[in-house]
Amino acid sequence: MERLIEGHKRFLAEVFPAKKSHFHLLAEGQSPEWLFITCADSRVLPDLILGTEPGDLFISRSIGNVVPATSQDVDGVTATVEYAVEVLRVKHAIVCGHSDCGALKAAIERKSLENLPQARRWLEHVEAAFAYKQPLNSADGESADLAALIRGNVVAQLTNLRVQPLVAQAVTEGWLMVHGWYYDILKGRIEEYDEHQRKFLPLVR
Numbered sequence: 236m237e238r239l240i241e242g243h244k245r246f247l248a249e250v251f252p253a254k255k256s257h258f259h260l261l262a263e264g265q266s267p268e269w270l271f272i273t274c275a276d277s278r279v280l281p282d283l284i285l286g287t288e289p290g291d292l293f294i295s296r297s298i299g300n301v302v303p304a305t306s307q308d309v310d311g312v313t314a315t316v317e318y319a320v321e322v323l324r325v326k327h328a329i330v331c332g333h334s335d336c337g338a339l340k341a342a343i344e345r346k347s348l349e350n351l352p353q354a355r356r357w358l359e360h361v362e363a364a365f366a367y368k369q370p371l372n373s374a375d376g377e378s379a380d381l382a383a384l385i386r387g388n389v390v391a392q393l394t395n396l397r398v399q400p401l402v403a404q405a406v407t408e409g410w411l412m413v414h415g416w417y418y419d420i421l422k423g424r425i426e427e428y429d430e431h432q433r434k435f436l437p438l439v440r
């Protein structure tokens with residue numbers, strides 16, 4: 236824990252004083268423009284890779300960046316999406332998967348989830364990734380197969396997001412846009428799913 240306490244000391248001494256007025260504004264409320272749905276993976280740091288600040292991103296994280304297709308049970312992601320769209324009126328909703336995702340590895344290997352009853356049920360939501368699996372990309376090297384499945388999962392979860400009633404209505408009314416991203420940890424680059432070309436293209440060209 237020592238490292239975290241030291242980090243918080245540095246935040247209090249350096250970061251907070253420098254951004255004090257910004258934090259004062261934020262203490263009154265938030266109006267984030269983006270809903271960011273991503274994996275719980277420790278290597279995905281949205282604010283770091285996007286240059287965003289406190290107050291910018293409304294974030295939902297769960298293993299496999301899942302958006303459940305049907306919500307018979309209550310679940311945290313669907314509740315977060317509802318709040319982001321209906322209350323915060325975010326302008327964009329982004330589903331962001333990442334390279335080397337353990338959730339998709341587990342979906343391939345299945346056995347690794349034997350002792351994780353909740354995770355196993357949760358990750359049934361990524362099964363659709365197989366149906367949306369993207370073409371292999373030689374630039375992904377040895378992990379091309381896994382990367383193609385992870386991209387497929389982004390498309391699958393994006394499809395689930397689109398049909399959520401509040402999302403579908405907001406998209407039809409024209410004030411919400413949805414996006415599917417793939418973040419490559421090794422290269423540091425983000426790709427965006429192009430709905431018309433039905434493929435992932437670099438976000439920065």
Ligand SMILES: [Zn+2]
Nearest residue numbers: 274276336337
């Ligand atoms: Zn992951």
